Amino acid sequence: MRRVVHLRDAVCVLGRFPALAGATLDVDAGEIVLLQGPNGAGKSTLLRLCAGLLPLQSGEAEVLGRDLAGDARSVRRRVALLGHGVGLYEELTVADNVAFWAAAAKAGTGEIDAAMTRVGLAGRLADVEVARLSAGQRRRAALAVLLTRHAELWLLDEPHAGLDAQGRDLVDHLVATAAEAGVTVVIASHDLDRATALADRVATIDGGVVAQLSDGGRARRDEAELTSAG
Amino acid sequence: MLADAWVIAAKDLRIEWRSRVAFNQLAPFALVVLVLFAFALDSQQTVLAEATPGLLWITILLALVLCVQRTFVTEGAPGLADQLRLSGLDPAGIFLGKALGVFVQLVALEILTVAGAAILYSTHFGSIGLLVCAALVASVGLAAAGTLYGALLLGVRGRETLLPLLLLPVVAPVLIGATSAFQAALGTGDVTFDQAWRWVGLLAAFAVAYLLAGIFAFGPLLEDT
Numbered sequence: 335m336r337r338v339v340h341l342r343d344a345v346c347v348l349g350r351f352p353a354l355a356g357a358t359l360d361v362d363a364g365e366i367v368l369l370q371g372p373n374g375a376g377k378s379t380l381l382r383l384c385a386g387l388l389p390l391q392s393g394e395a396e397v398l399g400r401d402l403a404g405d406a407r408s409v410r411r412r413v414a415l416l417g418h419g420v421g422l423y424e425e426l427t428v429a430d431n432v433a434f435w436a437a438a439a440k441a442g443t444g445e446i447d448a449a450m451t452r453v454g455l456a457g458r459l460a461d462v463e464v465a466r467l468s469a470g471q472r473r474r475a476a477l478a479v480l481l482t483r484h485a486e487l488w489l490l491d492e493p494h495a496g497l498d499a500q501g502r503d504l505v506d507h508l509v510a511t512a513a514e515a516g517v518t519v520v521i522a523s524h525d526l527d528r529a530t531a532l533a534d535r536v537a538t539i540d541g542g543v544v545a546q547l548s549d550g551g552r553a554r555r556d557e558a559e560l561t562s563a564g
Numbered sequence: 565m566l567a568d569a570w571v572i573a574a575k576d577l578r579i580e581w582r583s584r585v586a587f588n589q590l591a592p593f594a595l596v597v598l599v600l601f602a603f604a605l606d607s608q609q610t611v612l613a614e615a616t617p618g619l620l621w622i623t624i625l626l627a628l629v630l631c632v633q634r635t636f637v638t639e640g641a642p643g644l645a646d647q648l649r650l651s652g653l654d655p656a657g658i659f660l661g662k663a664l665g666v667f668v669q670l671v672a673l674e675i676l677t678v679a680g681a682a683i684l685y686s687t688h689f690g691s692i693g694l695l696v697c698a699a700l701v702a703s704v705g706l707a708a709a710g711t712l713y714g715a716l717l718l719g720v721r722g723r724e725t726l727l728p729l730l731l732l733p734v735v736a737p738v739l740i741g742a743t744s745a746f747q748a749a750l751g752t753g754d755v756t757f758d759q760a761w762r763w764v765g766l767l768a769a770f771a772v773a774y775l776l777a778g779i780f781a782f783g784p785l786l787e788d789t
Contacts, residue, residue, distance in 0.1 A: 387646055411652030419642025423575070425583045434575045438568075438651040463582070479647075 335362040338487055338518040339384055343393035346376075346383050353379035355542030356393065361520060363486075366513050368529045368550055369522040371539035377522035378418070380539065381489040384520065385415045398486055411439075414485035416493055420476040424465040428455050428475045431464060436482040449481035453504065469496035477508065487518045494525040506532050510552075565657040572653070572661025577668060579638055586634070586669045590627055594677050597623045602684045609686075614753065616685050617746035620677055621739050625706070627673050628735070629728045631666055632710035636718055645719070648786065655783035659711060663778065667707035674699050690751040698745035698764050702738050705771035709735050712778045715785045741767045 339361035346354035354376045361367050369377040382388045384397050386406035395402040397409045422431045429450065436446045450456040453474040464472060473496050480488065488509070494502045502525070509519050509532055523529035530536055533550030580586050601619045605612040612619075639645065648658065678695075681687045689695060713731045717723035741763040747753030748760030755763075 382646075385646075385650060387649060410650045413650065415646060415650055417643050417646060419644070419646070421643030421647035422641065423579060423638060423644070424641055425579045425638065426575070427582070430575075430578060430582075434571070434578075435647065435651065437571045438653050476643075 335364075337361070337396075338363050338365075338398055339520065340394065340396040341380075341383075342395075344380075344383065344395045345391040345393050346379050346388050347391045348379065348388075352391075352542055354383060357539070357542065357544050359537055359544050359547075361518055363518050364513055364516050365535065366509060366519045366521065366533045366550070366552060368526075368533035368536045369520065369539055370524075370526055370529075370536060371545075375539040376542040377539050378491050379542075381415065381417075381491050381520060381522055384487070385413050385489050386410045387415070409487075412485060413487040413489060414480045414483045415489045415491070416476055416480055417491045418495075420472045421479070422464045422472060422475055425463060427461050427463055428467070428471075428478070429460040431475060432478045432482060435479040439483045441482040441484065445482050445484075449478040452481060452508070453478045470498055470501050473497055474501060474504070477505070481508070485517070488512060488520070490519065490521045490523075492523055492525075493521060494523060494528060502528060513552075565654045565660065568653045568657025569660035569664060572658050573664035573668075574661075576635060576638070576662060576665030580665070580669060586631065586672070590630055590634075590669070590673060591676050593630065594623050594627045594673055595680050597626060598677060598680045598684055612685055613687070616681055616687050616752055617743045617750055618739075619685075620681055620746065621702075621742050623677050624670065624674055625732060625735060625739060627677075628666075628670060628706050628710050629731060631669050631673070632714040632731070633724060633727055635662060635666055635711070636714040636723075639718065645786075655786050656779040658786070659715070659778040659782035660775075662714075663704075663707045663711040663775070666710055667703050670703045670707055671700070674703065687750055689749065691749045691757070694745060694757065694760055694764070695749035698742055698749065698760070698767065701764055701767040701771055702742040702745075705738050705767055705774055706735055708771060708774035708778050709738075712774060712781065712785075715778075715782060718785070719788075737770055738767060741770070 337360060339359060341357050341359045343356040343358060344354055345352055345356055357380055369380060371377055383395060386402060386409045390403050398412050400409045432446050432450055450460060455474055455478055459471060493505045513519055521529055531551035534552045536548050536550045537544050538546040710731060713727060717726055720726060744755050744763040745760045748755040748757050
């Protein structure tokens with residue numbers, strides 16, 4: 335199995351604070367890994383480090399075969415990050431935003447329509463300014479942008495936040511479908527029941543290190559299916 | 565790089581088209597400044613006529629500050645800086661695209677202010693060719709320098725007040741050069757056409773210098789935000 339994320343004693347300093355203090359984690363292609371832990375544990379920092387957005391202070395960090403210590407920029411185009419901020423232009427409509435980010439990612443117009451349809455924004459909401467959208471609708475628009483990027487690694491920071499039950503189901507469906515297609519997904523979430531059921535493995539982060547690794551619901555389901563088949 | 569620049573410029577101009585901020589706020593602002601200058605110097609028509617080129621360019625510089633602030637305010641929404649860095653767009657292309665967006669808005673404002681000056685100050689045009697050429701070349705330099713300084717202050721606390729403090733002294737050569745070229749074009753000073761074209765050359769050198777500075781510096785600036 336191809337290794338997509340490889341962190342060994344990774345240290346990442348924000349200001350003078352070591353937000354990651356020696357994190358070790360390996361994620362294989364097509365895996366869904368949940369990061370759980372208290373606020374300030376280092377989950378978002380780990381995601382941003384994997385996206386090539388933060389400098390590695392010490393340790394090893396490789397993402398999609400690239401060493402982040404020397405070549406962080408080259409992974410950026412190949413990853414998609416859904417952060418706390420949705421990264422949308424307030425004055426543009428949903429369709430404008432998706433079209434802009436799709437153009438930046440060199441995606442075709444057919445992919446824009448497909449992405450908008452998949453997140454349920456293809457109708458009248460397509461022409462609404464982002465500034466007028468609810469938090470959940472903005473999240474859906476950000477998901478549409480994410481879909482147009484065709485990234486190999488999805489880094490999702492609280493993807494269920496602000497979404498209604500339908501929206502949360504949509505996130506789970508998109509993540510599961512993407513993983514089946516070979517996309518690797520790392521999720522940081524406080525919605526533990528839902529995210530654990532979705533994940534292959536659960537990494538508990540505390541004090542900037544990966545304190546514990548355990549199986550998630552997806553791995554247990556796969557194991558049960560193998561047992562019943564055997 | 566140029567394809568990326570076009571993507572960014574189209575987005576910035578679309579934001580302006582949707583929000584109409586330049587049309588509804590910057591254009592009236594520029595006209596109000598022209599009117600205030602007219603109030604201040606109205607009793608001395610000859611002084612007003614002599615000062616028209618300088619007043620025009622001071623108005624344009626003030627509008628430039630607002631225009632640059634506006635173009636970078638739109639990039640300040642949460643998560644946008646990260647997405648821009650992840651987009652794979654060439655930083656030089658992002659710089660050129662943002663500068664192009666500012667340039668287009670500046671040229672529109674210049675057309676309006678020159679028309680406003682023609683009405684309010686009874687300005688006569690001697691050489692339209694020189695006027696247009698000087699305005700376009702000066703605008704390229706202003707857009708490039710404004711975009712570079714706007715990016716420099718992205719994420720800095722108090723950037724609204726810092727931007728004019730840093731940008732206006734830097735663009736002083738454009739004020740001097742464009743005012744001199746306009747004096748010849750409007751026939752208001754003792755600048756000859758030969759001298760005026762030399763000033764246009766200086767404006768072009770300024771524009772090239774800031775375009776190159778922006779192309780090379782924008783990537784590191786984007787990383788620091």
